Amino acid sequence: xxxxxxYYLQFVxxxxxxxxxxxxxxxxxxxxxxxxxxMAVGGYFAAYVSRDLGWPFGLALLGGAAxxxxxxxxxxxxxxxxGSGLPIMVASIALIxxxxxVIKNLDFLGGPxxxxxxxxxxxLLPITCGILxxxxxxxxxxxxxxxxxxxxxxxxxxDVAATLGxxxxxxxxxxxxxxxxxxxxxxVIFAFTLGTIFPGSYSFFxxxxxxxxxxxxxxxxxxxxxxSAPILWGLPQWIPHELAEYSNILYGALLIAILLLRPQGIIxxxxxxxxxxxxxxxxxxxxxLGKFKKxxx
Amino acid sequence: MRRKKLIMTVGIVCLALVISVLPxxxxxxxxxxxxxxxxxxxxxxxxxxxxxxxxxxTGPVAAWGLDAAWGVEFAVRQINDAxxxxxxxxxxTEYDTSYDPAKAVAAMTRIVEDSLVIIGPWDxxxxxAAGDIAVEEGVFxxxxxxxxxxxxxxxxxxxTTVTTFYRVVYTDGPKEWLKQNPDIKTxxxxxxxxxxxxxxxxxxLEETFESAxxxxxxxVEVPVATLDLGPATIKALDYNADGYVSVIMSELxxxxxxxxxxxxxxxxxxxxxxxxxxxxxxFDLPKEYIDGMYMVDTINTFHESAGWQALVEAYAADHxxxxxxFPPIVFHYDVPYIIKAAFEDLEITGDPAKLAEERVRIRxxxxxxxxxEGLQYRFDMASGGIKVPTLLFQMRNGxxxxxxxxxxx
Numbered sequence: 241x242x243x244x245x246x247y248y249l250q251f252v253x254x255x256x257x258x259x260x261x262x263x264x265x266x267x268x269x270x271x272x273x274x275x276x277x278x279m280a281v282g283g284y285f286a287a288y289v290s291r292d293l294g295w296p297f298g299l300a301l302l303g304g305a306a307x308x309x310x311x312x313x314x315x316x317x318x319x320x321x322x323g324s325g326l327p328i329m330v331a332s333i334a335l336i337x338x339x340x341x342v343i344k345n346l347d348f349l350g351g352p353x354x355x356x357x358x359x360x361x362x363x364l365l366p367i368t369c370g371i372l373x374x375x376x377x378x379x380x381x382x383x384x385x386x387x388x389x390x391x392x393x394x395x396x397x398x399d400v401a402a403t404l405g406x407x408x409x410x411x412x413x414x415x416x417x418x419x420x421x422x423x424x425x426x427x428v429i430f431a432f433t434l435g436t437i438f439p440g441s442y443s444f445f446x447x448x449x450x451x452x453x454x455x456x457x458x459x460x461x462x463x464x465x466x467x468s469a470p471i472l473w474g475l476p477q478w479i480p481h482e483l484a485e486y487s488n489i490l491y492g493a494l495l496i497a498i499l500l501l502r503p504q505g506i507i508x509x510x511x512x513x514x515x516x517x518x519x520x521x522x523x524x525x526x527x528x529l530g531k532f533k534k535x536x537x
Numbered sequence: 538m539r540r541k542k543l544i545m546t547v548g549i550v551c552l553a554l555v556i557s558v559l560p561x562x563x564x565x566x567x568x569x570x571x572x573x574x575x576x577x578x579x580x581x582x583x584x585x586x587x588x589x590x591x592x593x594x595t596g597p598v599a600a601w602g603l604d605a606a607w608g609v610e611f612a613v614r615q616i617n618d619a620x621x622x623x624x625x626x627x628x629x630t631e632y633d634t635s636y637d638p639a640k641a642v643a644a645m646t647r648i649v650e651d652s653l654v655i656i657g658p659w660d661x662x663x664x665x666a667a668g669d670i671a672v673e674e675g676v677f678x679x680x681x682x683x684x685x686x687x688x689x690x691x692x693x694x695x696x697t698t699v700t701t702f703y704r705v706v707y708t709d710g711p712k713e714w715l716k717q718n719p720d721i722k723t724x725x726x727x728x729x730x731x732x733x734x735x736x737x738x739x740x741x742l743e744e745t746f747e748s749a750x751x752x753x754x755x756x757v758e759v760p761v762a763t764l765d766l767g768p769a770t771i772k773a774l775d776y777n778a779d780g781y782v783s784v785i786m787s788e789l790x791x792x793x794x795x796x797x798x799x800x801x802x803x804x805x806x807x808x809x810x811x812x813x814x815x816x817x818x819x820f821d822l823p824k825e826y827i828d829g830m831y832m833v834d835t836i837n838t839f840h841e842s843a844g845w846q847a848l849v850e851a852y853a854a855d856h857x858x859x860x861x862x863f864p865p866i867v868f869h870y871d872v873p874y875i876i877k878a879a880f881e882d883l884e885i886t887g888d889p890a891k892l893a894e895e896r897v898r899i900r901x902x903x904x905x906x907x908x909x910e911g912l913q914y915r916f917d918m919a920s921g922g923i924k925v926p927t928l929l930f931q932m933r934n935g936x937x938x939x940x941x942x943x944x945x946x
Contacts, residue, residue: 242650243646243649243650243670243674244643244646244647244650246646247642247643247646248643248646251639251643344730352730352731352733352736353733353736354662354665354733356665356691430639433642434638434639434642434666435666435669436638436665436666436669438638438662438666438733440662440731441637441638441639476633476635476640477632477640477643477644477647481630481631481632484594484595484631484632484633485594485595485603485633487595487633487635488595488635
């Protein structure tokens with residue numbers, strides 16, 4: 241596999257994870273912007289323990305996820321009490337600026353100069369694919385569980401959800417922590433992919449990038465990032481070099497076009513349902529399951 | 538039922554992954570390598586020299602990046618007009634990174650397998666992120682305006698810059714400024730903390746002031762994207778320092794000088810700026826806003842050489858009468874000519890079968906380059922770094938005039 245394809249898939253995996261981290265709270269109507277903050281926490285922690293303390297990658301990954309969960313939990317206690325929409329969106333943006341400032345003032349993390357010489361990991365891409373599969377299954381299970389139904393209820397109407405017994409505060413904290421864990425994992429993979437990380441890498445622009453991927457792919461389903469992340473990450477690299485200066489314009493135009501023509505995103509719930517039904521029919525025919533079911537009846 | 542659901546889930550996930558990868562894999566097909574020429578042939582085995590250039594054409598430093606790219610494009614145009622390298626034209630391919638290290642890494646991975654030599658990444662931060670890939674693949678790369686100490690220290694012998702040591706510039710220049718203004722005993726430094734290069738300059742300045750017995754009262758931080766420099770200027774003035782040293786870029790420097798002027802600063806000799814202040818925004822200011830202040834750099838934007846004058850004319854023609862204020866143009870202009878010298882002296886063929894061997898020869902040639910005639914100065918890399926005079930300018934009539942030329946040690 242070429243070097244470019246390897247790194248391309250690595251970065252796509254990171255962006256898929258980050259988009260899922262943003263998607264999970266959004267399923268309950270919580271516009272949480274903490275993923276970038278947690279990505280920085282996870283990434284820097286794993287980079288530090290790996291390079292300076294000699295931790296193996298697996299332990300650094302778990303440690304990064306745990307640290308991200310902890311640092312995601314702390315602000316979640318306060319953020320969960322300020323609602324779900326604009327207030328939490330604005331308040332969680334501040335976390336990005338806070339973590340950047342903190343990192344820039346910590347010399348042992350390289351400060352503003354960045355953290356270099358993060359150890360290389362053999363077979364990082366297969367490991368990343370495995371992690372992506374596990375996280376994807378986890379997100380899928382959340383979506384199709386009692387928790388997912390509670391999230392759906394909160395998304396539709398918070399007051400009704402509360403009267404139905406959904407504890408909105410606990411739900412908000414739980415979803416923020418889940419988001420933090422996924423972001424922390426993404427941050428670890430990002431750090432080990434780049435080999436060098438900077439405070440400026442975890443910026444407001446990264447957050448906008450992720451929101452674009454979420455909205456373009458479809459914000460009501462977890463499958464959207466699988467399409468939007470490869471497209472939006474690859475697009476600036478695939479356009480002709482003569483048009484490189486206009487890549488941002490093309491990017492914006494694509495986004496506007498998709499949102500005007502298909503506001504629910506490329507992958508909508510209806511599309512997922514349709515594919516799922518057709519797929520089920522196809523599998524039943526392939527394995528003769530439908531025939532067996534008829535005979536049983 | 539559960540088994541069916543599991544099969545469905547796995548099937549959809551696999552399908553989605555395949556769909557997202559397929560378009561890209563289709564575009565990754567490499568053409569079959571051309572057959573190697575006869576062993577004794579030294580003629581180029583290519584119809585054009587594919588030289589990639591990783592640069593910043595969009596993003597917060599696009600103004601610098603575009604001018605740097607123009608410098609490379611102009612040099613390539615001149616070389617091709619004169620017959621190319623060994624009779625073969627250069628095809629320059631630009632890869633935009635938008636000042637993002639991740640995109641610099643992506644660009645590097647795209648070009649590193651087939652390239653003889655790489656120009657860029659343009660920025661130090663991007664070079665630090667992407668440089669390891671080039672080193673692992675064994676490809677020499679240029680990071681023209683970055684601090685040589687950092688780039689050579691990490692990537693030598695697989696990388697070089699085309700600028701002198703900033704430590705020297707920010708030692709010799711300020712010392713000369715203080716010599717010409719002996720009443721300055723306390724200073725304040727104004728910088729953008731999100732630019733790692735400027736943080737390095739601050740380190741050098743701190744050492745310089747300490748050794749000169751000058752008290753550094755404090756620093757004023759102005760992030761790169763700052764729109765209003767009023768608060769920063771007030772903070773700087775509140776220190777009541779004898780002198781002010783600014784290392785910020787030209788758009789911010791222009792705003793700073795405007796704010797200083799608004800607040801009654803008239804003794805502009807008390808202000809020293811780094812060469813990064815050079816730019817249209819700065820030199821379009823009324824001359825009373827800048828006359829008297831000092832600037833330190835190794836690049837003279839009013840150089841009298843024929844090469845520089847030709848560049849000025851070409852720049853004006855391509856930019857509706859604009860002037861090439863940005864120093865990176867000079868660093869980037871020299872790089873294609875260094876590559877040309879290497880390819881011609883080594884009789885590089887570009888034969889894919891000899892790629893590894895020719896890359897090593899190019900690396901060794903550039904690292905031992907001596908007495909190279911650049912656009913504004915002669916330099917060599919063999920003695921461990923580019924050593925050229927540090928120039929101290931003073932603004933007179935709205936233009937920088939050389940008032941001291943400090944030779945390197």
